[in-house]
Amino acid sequence: MASVAFLGLGVMGYPMAGHLRNKGGHDVTVYNRTKAKAEQWVAQHGGTVANTPAEAADGKDFVFCCVGNDDDLRAVTIGAEGAFQSMKQGAIFIDNTTASAEVARELAEKAQVRGFSFLDAPVSGGQAGAENGVLTVMVGGEQKAFDKAKPVIDAYARMVGLMGRAGSGQLTKMINQICIAGLVQGLAEGIHFGKKAGLDIEKVIEVISRGAAGSWQMENRHKTMNAGKYDFGFAVDWMRKDLGICLAEADRNGAKLPVTALVDQFYKDVQGMGGKRWDTSSLLARLEK
């Protein structure tokens, strides 16, 4: 049993922290900007509520975090009441936020100077993956810190991989999002075409999902897409944040991402349709407009 803190009890963080407590058996202190959520978590799982990230991180072996973007991550780490103010020597900060590789490298360096470790550890698997404790975790950082943290991360993961030095977890997550962007647009076009052709979409998917076109998105999203249901899942706003990170990194490393850039604009259209919090499969709604 380790002493653990978790910062950010959102759609992802809330159940992830729950697995650290219930599956991992760890002693968990939680911090959430909106305190009511932290109080609700403690009422449900036990543990302790902290008033600031620094208070939560004080004396802990592992400090987990899952907030929105680079700025939020900076606020809870190096901000005035951030966790980096109180992390103990030898502790490990594990960041599950999807953020830039740049901020990961910056925070890893700052942590090293202060005598503790930082791992960038973004996740894939969505809300259901977090609730069921079966996330894929892509980690960047030092092997020694990874080896210590992996058994703890295992509480909410099915796959945990060390991808390389600081920032490599975020770079791997970018590849994940690049692959998803084009794929979801392809799936949306397929279903759109099938409807126009007058075919039974359920029947079409039942057959083609067993062949070369099959994918997680097809398996898990075709039913809701066919029903025009998007008020759940991975928000378009988050996807645009992620694609922005991918496109900025591509500007730096020279990669060409023409389809990713185009799909990013399609998501902008979806935002304009009122779909900021819709699931990313709502690209179909744009075609049906």
Ligand SMILES: NC(=O)c1ccc[n+]([C@@H]2O[C@H](COP(=O)([O-])OP(=O)(O)OC[C@H]3O[C@@H](n4cnc5c(N)ncnc54)[C@H](OP(=O)(O)O)[C@@H]3O)[C@@H](O)[C@H]2O)c1
């Ligand atoms: N949802 C998914 O399916 C999914 C899948 C994979 C990866 N991700 C990534 O995981 C991260 C979290 O996503 P989510 O869906 O859990 O988001 P969310 O439900 O919006 O939760 C965000 C959390 O961050 C906190 N937060 C935001 N800004 C903050 C700040 N400046 N200071 C302190 N706390 C702050 C929020 O606190 P409040 O409660 O006070 O707002 C909340 O606890 C994002 O980077 C997202 O891209 C999400």
